Amino acid sequence: MKKLLMLGGSMQQIPAIKKAKACGHYVITCDYLPDNPGHKFADEYYNVSTTDKEAVLALAQKLNIDGIVAYASDPAAPTAAYVSERMNIPGNPYESVALLTEKDKFRDFLAKNGFNTPKAKGYTDYDTALAEIGFFKFPVMVKPVDSSGSKGVVKIYSAEELKSAYDEAIGYSRSKRVVIEEFIEKKGYQVSGDGFSVDGELVFTSYGNELYSSKGTREYVALGEFWPSALSNEMKSKVDAELQRLITALGMRTSAYNIEVIIDKNDEVYILELGPRNGGSYIPQLIEYATGVDLVEYTVKAALGEDCSDLKMKPTVGCFSNYMIYSTLSGKYDGIWFDEDFKKNNLLDVYCTYSNGDEVTAYKNTSHSLGTILFKADSIEEMKEITDNIEKYYRVVVK
Numbered sequence: 193m194k195k196l197l198m199l200g201g202s203m204q205q206i207p208a209i210k211k212a213k214a215c216g217h218y219v220i221t222c223d224y225l226p227d228n229p230g231h232k233f234a235d236e237y238y239n240v241s242t243t244d245k246e247a248v249l250a251l252a253q254k255l256n257i258d259g260i261v262a263y264a265s266d267p268a269a270p271t272a273a274y275v276s277e278r279m280n281i282p283g284n285p286y287e288s289v290a291l292l293t294e295k296d297k298f299r300d301f302l303a304k305n306g307f308n309t310p311k312a313k314g315y316t317d318y319d320t321a322l323a324e325i326g327f328f329k330f331p332v333m334v335k336p337v338d339s340s341g342s343k344g345v346v347k348i349y350s351a352e353e354l355k356s357a358y359d360e361a362i363g364y365s366r367s368k369r370v371v372i373e374e375f376i377e378k379k380g381y382q383v384s385g386d387g388f389s390v391d392g393e394l395v396f397t398s399y400g401n402e403l404y405s406s407k408g409t410r411e412y413v414a415l416g417e418f419w420p421s422a423l424s425n426e427m428k429s430k431v432d433a434e435l436q437r438l439i440t441a442l443g444m445r446t447s448a449y450n451i452e453v454i455i456d457k458n459d460e461v462y463i464l465e466l467g468p469r470n471g472g473s474y475i476p477q478l479i480e481y482a483t484g485v486d487l488v489e490y491t492v493k494a495a496l497g498e499d500c501s502d503l504k505m506k507p508t509v510g511c512f513s514n515y516m517i518y519s520t521l522s523g524k525y526d527g528i529w530f531d532e533d534f535k536k537n538n539l540l541d542v543y544c545t546y547s548n549g550d551e552v553t554a555y556k557n558t559s560h561s562l563g564t565i566l567f568k569a570d571s572i573e574e575m576k577e578i579t580d581n582i583e584k585y586y587r588v589v590v591k
Contacts, residue, residue, distance in 0.1 A: 193218045194258040194496050197251070197275075199242040199268035201230030203545050203563070204472055208263035209233045211488045217496070220255060222248065242268035243366070249275050257281070259495035263488075264450075264472040266293050266340050267366065273468070282497040288442040289468045295337045296371040298466075305441050307434065308462045312373035318358050321372060325351045331375045333412075334358060336365035341472070341558030342413045347375065376454050376462055383431060383453040384417045386471045386479055388490055390446050390500045394436045396487075397451070398479045398508065399423060403515070403579055405555075413557055415582075416473065416515035416564075418575050419482045420508035427455065434461045444468070446494040448487055450475065473514050474543060474564045481540065481566065482508040511569040513579060517544055517562040518555035523590035525550045525562070534567070534585040538578070541566040552590050562588060 194217045198209055201221040209230050212219045221234040224241045231237040240247045242265065252260060252275045259282060260275050262268035270290045276283025291297050296314025303309050311328060314337055315321040325332075334357040336344040344364030346357035361370040381401035388396040400417035421428065431453055439449075450467035470476050476487040483506040490500050517528065525546045530539060544563035546552065553560045565586065569575035578585055 195220065195255060196492065196495060197222065197248075197255065197257045197260045198230075198234065199223065199248070199260065199262045199272055200265050201225070201228035201234065201237065203229050203543060204264050204474065206230045206233060207474075207477060208261060208470070208488050208491065211486075212261075212492045215489065215492055217492070220257070222251060242271055245271045245274045249278055252279060259492075259497070261491060261495045262469050263491065264470050266467055266469065267338070269293055269468045282446065282495055284445055284447050284468055285443050288444060292442070292466055292468050293338060294367070294369075295335055295373075296369060297337075299371065299373060302438075302463065305438075307438065308456075308460050310374040310376050310462070312371055314369050314371045315358075316369050318355065321358055321370070322351065322354055325354055325372070328372060329374050333373050333375055334361045335371050335373070336361045337369040337371050338366050339364045340467070341561075342410075343557045343559050345412065345557070347410070347412060376456055378454045379457050379459070380455060381422050382464075383421065383423065383451070383455065384414075384471075384475075385421070385451050386475050386487055387435060387449045387451055388447070388487060388500075388503060389439050389444055389449070390503060392439060392443070392445055394432060394439055395503050396485065396505055397428075397432055397435070398483055398485070398506075399428065399431070399451070400478075400513075402452075403513075410556070413555075414516075415518070416513055416579070417475070417478070418513035418579055419478065419511065420572075423455075427459065430459075431455075431461050434463060435466065438463060438466060446500055448476075448491045448494070473516070474541070474566060475514060477541065478512050478514045478566055481568070482510065482512045484509075511572055511575045512540075513567055513569070513575060515565050515567070515579065515582060516555070516558070517542075517565060517586075517588060518560060519552045519562065519588040519590050520554055521552070521590045522554045523552055524548075525552045526589040526591045529587050529589055531585045534578070538567040538569060538585075539565065540568055552588065
């Protein structure tokens with residue numbers, strides 16, 4: 193029986209823990225939250241922070257693990273790569289994974305290697321950022337270099353707005369660094385999805401269309417995605433080719449990726465994110481509905497050095513969406529209301545992390561998410577109608 197160390201035991205990580213168990217492996221979880229719900233599905237749990245590389249390495253060596261997974265977690269991805277490299281078990285190069293999880297270094301790498309990327313620079317102090325803000329063309333995005341899910345991301349149109357944006361961004365940064373980058377005007381939907389490489393070859397990608405808020409919060413705060421992608425076959429091939437070029441440049445091996453791409457008005461591809469891990473918000477589960485491909489199982493196989501050569505591209509069949517469970521009001525959680533027809537005909541899964549009486553904060557970014565719903569539609573037109581008018585189909589009840 194192989195030993196697999198899973199970094200984290202949040203609700204979103206339960207599918208990977210369960211999958212590893214179903215594959216017959218001995219599963220160990222660790223993080224600094226012993227009450228996380230995923231731990232009860234593991235064989236063992238250790239109270240060790242997933243971002244403490246040396247502590248996780250010591251634990252992994254003590255347990256003599258065969259593989260390590262940072263499922264749906266950017267902060268834990270460098271730790272997994274560090275441990276795999278030090279223990280000579282399957283994984284990706286630590287330096288490449290670390291670069292992919294720090295936005296300022298990633299933008300710099302893209303620019304130096306001939307990829308399209310917005311003008312960008314990282315900062316550790318506000319005064320320097322203010323002194324150099326004139327070098328950028330407004331609007332600009334101010335972001336923590338090491339956060340995800342729109343947390344701490346602010347779009348500004350003038351130097352006068354920089355201070356509040358900088359303070360918010362740095363408040364969400366573990367390394368206390370922000371990146372300022374010029375805004376890219378996208379054509380159509382932002383491309384979002386997951387991919388997988390085998391021995392450095394990108395063998396699978398599945399893309400959806402990013403959905404953003406238009407009511408009650410910032411317009412660039414992500415709320416979900418829907419499949420199938422609006423990309424033409426030609427444009428999908430172009431995106432795949434750029435991702436392959438990047439994977440090759442970084443020396444990545446057998447790995448899952450969470451992908452964020454913008455196509456600009458000239459049909460140029462801008463890679464915003466190549467997260468070295470499966471997507472959050474239950475994207476792998478949505479992709480399995482859409483394509484029949486179980487990326488979670490391949491992630492487990494990859495971590496243990498098992499054969500993944502049978503993974504191939506598969507088309508999306510049907511229309512599917514993952515959508516944030518969120519509230520526009522603050523108060524105490526009192527359940528979720530669903531339209532009866534939607535619940536009967538469309539709703540697939542509800543992953544909610546809240547219980548009645550829990551405090552709810554009005555949604556501003558994914559740190560205020562209550563979970564995710566997955567649903568289907570009979571056509572793209574029906575899917576657009578639902579996602580454009582989501583409040584008609586579900587809402588969080590708050591007291």
